[in-house]
Amino acid sequence: MSLKEKVIKKTPMFVQSSAISLFNTYQYKVRHGGEYKKFRKYYAKAENFSADQLDREVQKKQKSFFKYVKKKSVWYKNLNTKNIKDNELLEKKDIINCYDEIKTIADKEGIVSLTGGTTGASMKVVYTKKDMQERFAVLDHFRAQHGYRLGKKTAWFSGKNLITERDIKNNICSHYDFINKIRFYSTFHVNKDSFDVYWQSLVKFRPEFIVGFPSSVYELCEIADSLGKTLPTSAKVFFPTAETVLPKHREVIGRVLGCQLIDQYASSEGAPFILECTQGRLHIHPLTGVFEVVDEHLQPVQSGELLVTSYTTHGTPLIRYRIGDHITLADSQDVCTCGSIFPLVKRIDGRTSDYILSPTHGKVNLGNISNSTKNIEGIINFQIIQNTLDKVQVLIVINDKFNVIEQDRFIAALQERLGLQLDITIEIVDDIPTEKSGKFRIVKNLLGK
Numbered sequence: 394m395s396l397k398e399k400v401i402k403k404t405p406m407f408v409q410s411s412a413i414s415l416f417n418t419y420q421y422k423v424r425h426g427g428e429y430k431k432f433r434k435y436y437a438k439a440e441n442f443s444a445d446q447l448d449r450e451v452q453k454k455q456k457s458f459f460k461y462v463k464k465k466s467v468w469y470k471n472l473n474t475k476n477i478k479d480n481e482l483l484e485k486k487d488i489i490n491c492y493d494e495i496k497t498i499a500d501k502e503g504i505v506s507l508t509g510g511t512t513g514a515s516m517k518v519v520y521t522k523k524d525m526q527e528r529f530a531v532l533d534h535f536r537a538q539h540g541y542r543l544g545k546k547t548a549w550f551s552g553k554n555l556i557t558e559r560d561i562k563n564n565i566c567s568h569y570d571f572i573n574k575i576r577f578y579s580t581f582h583v584n585k586d587s588f589d590v591y592w593q594s595l596v597k598f599r600p601e602f603i604v605g606f607p608s609s610v611y612e613l614c615e616i617a618d619s620l621g622k623t624l625p626t627s628a629k630v631f632f633p634t635a636e637t638v639l640p641k642h643r644e645v646i647g648r649v650l651g652c653q654l655i656d657q658y659a660s661s662e663g664a665p666f667i668l669e670c671t672q673g674r675l676h677i678h679p680l681t682g683v684f685e686v687v688d689e690h691l692q693p694v695q696s697g698e699l700l701v702t703s704y705t706t707h708g709t710p711l712i713r714y715r716i717g718d719h720i721t722l723a724d725s726q727d728v729c730t731c732g733s734i735f736p737l738v739k740r741i742d743g744r745t746s747d748y749i750l751s752p753t754h755g756k757v758n759l760g761n762i763s764n765s766t767k768n769i770e771g772i773i774n775f776q777i778i779q780n781t782l783d784k785v786q787v788l789i790v791i792n793d794k795f796n797v798i799e800q801d802r803f804i805a806a807l808q809e810r811l812g813l814q815l816d817i818t819i820e821i822v823d824d825i826p827t828e829k830s831g832k833f834r835i836v837k838n839l840l841g842k
């Protein structure tokens with residue numbers, strides 16, 4: 394726990410809320426100051442670029458980014474600026490071990506962002522203020538296309554743990570930033586016991602927009618759904634962050650909160666953006682960077698591992714960065730009815746490391762595993778953990794619709810996906826903890842860890 398969190402946890406609630414508003418207002422000024430307005434105009438204009446114009450702008454952005462990086466970063470002093478594919482990949486461990494060589498500015502000159510790595514090693518990157526302003530311009534432009542602006546009532550489910558068990562017992566599950574009208578909900582305490590506290594708060598708050606981890610919002614909605622509850626005043630849009638969105642997230646959250654789910658892909662290390670349009674399709678934003686999709690031999694494929702090069706990472710440059718996610722591109726002749734010429738992505742498949750290794754079926758990915766609860770009653774939440782090659786442990790949180798028949802159907806669905814040689818043990822639990830980052834993981838592959 395950081396000192397700031399310690400201080401906040403011991404401070405009375407009203408003072409806490411003020412501190413959060415002030416903190417957010419400072420962040421807001423950094424993110425929305427400087428060149429932010431210029432970038433907002435630029436990204437609005439970019440929607441109407443012709444193919445030629447877009448191509449010229451992309452070349453311009455890439456050239457200027459590469460020139461800067463080659464000059465300022467020791468790590469990239471031999472960067473091939475003409476052909477991006479001639480450059481080595483950047484791995485997560487490189488950022489952890491060689492941070493000082495890669496980065497181009499001192500931490501105190503920029504904005505430091507910490508990422509909870511999957512292996513426990515925490516990773517740090519530093520952004521220039523200008524890049525941060527550009528990134529927020531892209532995001533705000535995107536959210537504005539879906540009706541959002543700052544000051545509209547928003548419920549935020551983020552990874553900051555500012556609530557204690559005692560707060561929950563006192564019916565407190567959030568902090569309110571009254572200047573920006575954002576209510577920050579804890580994602581660490583969503584479960585059956587605390588459901589009423591969260592639900593009453595949401596019903597009373599009547600948010601227009603929801604932002605945050607889809608797994609947390611989903612869990613809350615899943616409990617509400619099992620109790621036959623829907624939000625009396627529908628929200629407009631849910632903008633998920635940080636995790637892969639699954640079809641069941643969309644379905645249940647939409648039904649309970651009455652809102653649309655509008656997805657995006659980005660990351661705290663500074664990946665370029667993939668954004669959902671008004672027609673519900675995902676577009677790569679070519680002015681934010683390069684997305685290469687490759688197979689294990691680094692050859693281009695339609696569905697595979699993602700390598701990103703991001704033009705808004707002057708502080709800690711990412712060039713051909715192996716971010717650890719899988720995506721599937723749309724067919725090249727596919728055109729979107731929204732009118733945008735930005736390239737289409739068929740789907741974001743999630744993290745490369747989110748798979749179970751089966752002796753008979755090989756790597757079984759997250760998307761496939763998460764479908765195993767389809768049409769099975771009574772499972773609110775589950776997590777599948779693999780420690781050894783021959784067995785998996787499945788934790789489930791259930792409601793009273795769950796019984797032996799449903800359990801057998803669930804095991805059969807898992808066996809269909811994982812094969813019969815993997816021993817499956819089911820354990821019913823009250824709650825499945827989130828990771829240190831506050832994110833929830835359906836698949837935990839601990840092989841070799």
Ligand SMILES: [Zn+2]
Nearest residue numbers: 670674729731
């Ligand atoms: Zn579109």
